[in-house]
Amino acid sequence: xxxxxxxxxxxxxxxxxxxxxxxxxxxxxxxxxxxxxxxxxxxxxxxxxxxxxxxxxxxxxxxxxxxxxxxxxxxxxxxxxxxxxxxxxxxxxxxxxxxxxxxxxxxxxxxxxxxxxxxxxxxxxxxxxxxxxxxxxxxxxxxxxxxxxxxxxxxxxxxxxxxxxxxxxxxxxxxxxxxxxxxxxxxxxxxxxxxxxxxxxxxxxxxxxxxxxxxxxxxxxxxxxxxxxxxxxxxxxxxxxxxxxxxxxxxxxxxxxxxxxxxxxxxxxxxxxxxxxxxxxxxxxxxxxxxxxxxxxxxxxxxxxxxxxxxxxxxxxxxxxxxxxxxxxxxxx
Numbered sequence: 048x049x050x051x052x053x054x055x056x057x058x059x060x061x062x063x064x065x066x067x068x069x070x071x072x073x074x075x076x077x078x079x080x081x082x083x084x085x086x087x088x089x090x091x092x093x094x095x096x097x098x099x100x101x102x103x104x105x106x107x108x109x110x111x112x113x114x115x116x117x118x119x120x121x122x123x124x125x126x127x128x129x130x131x132x133x134x135x136x137x138x139x140x141x142x143x144x145x146x147x148x149x150x151x152x153x154x155x156x157x158x159x160x161x162x163x164x165x166x167x168x169x170x171x172x173x174x175x176x177x178x179x180x181x182x183x184x185x186x187x188x189x190x191x192x193x194x195x196x197x198x199x200x201x202x203x204x205x206x207x208x209x210x211x212x213x214x215x216x217x218x219x220x221x222x223x224x225x226x227x228x229x230x231x232x233x234x235x236x237x238x239x240x241x242x243x244x245x246x247x248x249x250x251x252x253x254x255x256x257x258x259x260x261x262x263x264x265x266x267x268x269x270x271x272x273x274x275x276x277x278x279x280x281x282x283x284x285x286x287x288x289x290x291x292x293x294x295x296x297x298x299x300x301x302x303x304x305x306x307x308x309x310x311x312x313x314x315x316x317x318x319x320x321x322x323x324x325x326x327x328x329x330x331x332x333x334x335x336x337x338x339x340x341x342x343x344x345x346x347x348x349x350x351x352x353x354x355x356x357x358x359x360x361x362x363x364x365x366x367x368x369x370x371x372x373x374x375x376x377x378x379x380x
Contacts, residue, residue, distance in 0.1 A: 051379055052348050055089035055357040056082050056372070057125050057273060060102030060109070063307045063363045071102045074270045074365040075109070078115055081369055083117035085376035088355065090117075091125030100295075100306040107140040114148040124152025125235065126217040127356070130158065134183045135202060138190035142207025155215040155235060156184065158223060180226050184214060188262045194234040195230070199284060213264060215271070224248040228255030231263025238351075239273035240296075242331045249351060272353040274344065274362050275332040278371040282335040288371070289334045291315040292361035293325040300324065333358075337378040345380070 058078065064070040076086045082090050083215060092109045103109060106124045111296045114122045127137055139155070145152045158180045186197035195208030216227035216234050219241035226233035234252045240243040249270060256268040279285040288308045297317060316322060333343035348356055358375070362368035 051345070052353060053088040053355045054344075054379060055091065055271065055355060056087050057091050057093055057359045058103065059093050059095060059359075061307045061361065062100045062102060063365075064309060066306065066307065068090070068102050072109075074368075075102070076112060078369065078372070079113040079122070079366075080116050080371060081122070083120040085372060086380045087120060087372075087376070089121040089123060089153060089357070091123045091153065091357065093125045093213050094117070094128050094131070094157075096131075109142060109191075111144055111147070112355055114144065114151055119151075121151050121153055122148070123215075124155045126155030126157040126215070128157050129180060131184045133202075134186050135190070135197075135200075138187050138204050138207040141212045142191065142204060142210045145210035145212050146206060148284050149210075152212055153215060154212050155188070155217050156187075157296060158226075170209065179214045180216075180223075181230060184216070184226075184230055184232070185262055187214060202250070214262075219338065220244050221251040223305045224252035225255050228252045228268070229257055229260060230377050231257050231260035231265065233265055233269040233271065235271040235273065235357065236351075237273055238331045239275050240328055242328075245272070245331065264267070268290040268353065270353045271355040271357050272347065272351045273331075273357045273359060274347055274359040276340060276344075276371060276375065277362070278330070278337055278340045279367070280374070280376045282339055285340070286313045287311070288362060288367055289313070293317065293322065295361055296325050296328050297321055307361065308376055328379045337374045340375065341378050363380055 058075055060071050060075045063067055079090050092106045093101045094106050096104055104126055110122045141152060141154045186199055189197040190204030190207045191210050191212045193209050195204035211232055214232055216223055216232050218224050219237035221315045224234060236248050238244055253268045277285050277289045278347045290313055293310060293316050298305050333340040360368050361373050
């Protein structure tokens with residue numbers, strides 16, 4: 048590669064075995080400050096609900112706190128799940144954040160609920176309010192514009208007016224990719240947990256991209272691709288660290304609602320079939336020493352033609368996560 052692409056961080060605010068939710072949030076905020084100091088481009092929080100080992104539920108609250116503790120890094124949502132929220136409230140939340148931290152707030156949106164069916168029912172909007180992703184985004188774009196008016200409703204954006212908050216579409220499949228393309232918006236592909244559809248989704252996005260769309264914010268397809276990262280001084284240490292991610296995805300499959308588990312020796316991490324399943328879900332990864340991880344990141348950026356990469360790190364020990372961030376920054380930027 049002639050030049051390395053920017054790197055960002057996706058944070059789910061993991062609660063680790065033996066730790067508390069308050070500690071997880073505190074560690075997340077400390078990580079935000081470290082990411083700011085190290086030169087990462089963005090820090091995004093991913094919305095999840097009814098999950099005891101994740102604290103990223105109220106994304107706008109986390110974004111505000113992280114932005115207040117940092118100076119340079121862009122902070123945003125990866126993403127806000129629009130089926131769970133009235134778009135006007137999203138506009139007001141992110142408009143307020145943009146007024147407080149101008150030029151530093153991103154709004155990434157998705158169409159999945161980010162939770163199980165029961166919790167989704169408790170969160171979900173109903174009836175005429177639950178319109179298409181495209182319709183929601185067109186309204187948001189209108190409220191963030193200088194005119195401050197939605198496309199479908201005679202309601203002003205108020206605090207959101209004129210903020211021009213950048214909107215990203217998040218997706219793991221061709222449907223989300225097509226929405227991003229038709230709307231002329233940047234696309235973040237959730238390749239960190241859905242590797243099988245990554246390249247087909249990117250192809251759809253680039254084929255459907257419309258720079259003439261009224262909502263267009265970029266003049267060409269712009270991709271941020273997600274990748275799992277676990278870096279340690281040696282390959283052996285990193286592979287051990289990685290077993291925490293493998294244990295997590297196996298717990299998700301089995302319905303075991305445990306907090307994030309400590310690492311184990313790679314050779315005893317589940318059965319051969321379980322390790323194969325974990326690889327099928329988390330196979331887009333950069334795990335190893337700094338040199339090995341950077342080589343994997345470069346190869347993934349080249350394969351996807353990504354404009355940016357966003358990294359996801361599962362770590363039981365917050366110090367291990369911080370070390371991974373530091374080692375990557377020292378060897379990438």
